[in-house]
Amino acid sequence: MSLIVVTILLLAVACGGVDNNDGSTSQSPGAASATSTLPAVSGSADKDVCANLGSQVNDDIDVPTSATCTLDGITVDGNVKLARNATLHAHGAAIKGDVQGEGPATVNVLDGSTVGGNVQVEHGGSVEVSNSRINGDIQLEENRGAIAINGNIVGGNIQLESNVRSIDLRENAVDGNLQCESNVSAPTGAGNTVTGDKEGQCSGL
Numbered sequence: 001m002s003l004i005v006v007t008i009l010l011l012a013v014a015c016g017g018v019d020n021n022d023g024s025t026s027q028s029p030g031a032a033s034a035t036s037t038l039p040a041v042s043g044s045a046d047k048d049v050c051a052n053l054g055s056q057v058n059d060d061i062d063v064p065t066s067a068t069c070t071l072d073g074i075t076v077d078g079n080v081k082l083a084r085n086a087t088l089h090a091h092g093a094a095i096k097g098d099v100q101g102e103g104p105a106t107v108n109v110l111d112g113s114t115v116g117g118n119v120q121v122e123h124g125g126s127v128e129v130s131n132s133r134i135n136g137d138i139q140l141e142e143n144r145g146a147i148a149i150n151g152n153i154v155g156g157n158i159q160l161e162s163n164v165r166s167i168d169l170r171e172n173a174v175d176g177n178l179q180c181e182s183n184v185s186a187p188t189g190a191g192n193t194v195t196g197d198k199e200g201q202c203s204g205l
Contacts, residue, residue: 050074060097063088066105071095071113079117082107098136106145109134118156126165137176150189157196160187169205178202 050061050069060078063069063086071080071093079097082088082104090099091111098117101107104124109115109132118136121127126145129138129152137156140147140163147167149158157176160167160183169178169189178194180187180202189205192198198205 063104158202160202169202178205 047067048070049063049067050071053061053071053074055073056075056077058077061069061071061076061080063080063082065083066085067083068087068089069080069082070089071091072089073092075094075096077096080088080090080095080099082099082101084103085105086101087104087106088099088101088108089106090109090113093109093113095114096116099107099109099115099119099121101121101124104121106125107119107121107127109119109129111131113132115132115134115136118139119129119134120137120139121143122141124143124145126147127140127143128148129150130148131151133153133155135155138149138152138154138158140160142162142164144164146165147160147163149172150168150170152172154172154174154176158169158172158174158178160180162182162184164184166185167180167183167187167189169187169192171191172178172193174192174194174196176194177196177199178192179197179199181200183201186201187205192202192205
């Protein structure tokens with residue numbers, strides 16, 4: 001083989017591949033893919049699966065079964081969805097979509113967090129939404145843990161139905177309605193400013 005042919009082959013390999021006779025290209029072992037993906041949100045129950053997401057996530061976050069996700073000052077462009085027995089701790093986070101949980105263990109939205117959509121939790125454990133801004137509704141149904149909703153600005157409604165444990169509602173500014181019914185423990189609290197109506201078990205709060 002001549003020196004010129006050898007040189008051409010070496011240049012082809014260095015650029016990432018060599019054309020085969022069938023028109024396909026063979027990738028050299030050292031060639032890297034240019035595709036970037038969202039950091040994987042998966043792991044065991046004793047590991048925080050959101051620990052390495054950086055300061056901004058340009059997609060939804062799906063927290064798997066029994067996993068924990070801590071969002072500390074992180075911006076999420078999509079929704080945060082929690083699987084069964086999953087846990088969310090949001091501290092000063094900006095979530096542009098919804099926070100949704102079907103059977104999660106714990107949901108905490110705290111410390112100046114903002115949610116562009118709704119906070120919706122059903123058949124879960126404890127829920128706390130405090131000192132945060134929720135542009136949509138807070139909808140909690142058939143949860144078995146304690147509930148605390150304190151010091152928030154809520155653009156929609158607060159709707160609490162058929163929850164089992166204690167419910168504390170204090171110092172919330174609600175643009176919609178405050179609606180509570182069929183909760184095993186009657187909600188307690190005071191100082192809630194509601195533009196719409198206070199209904200059911202929350203009529204005196």
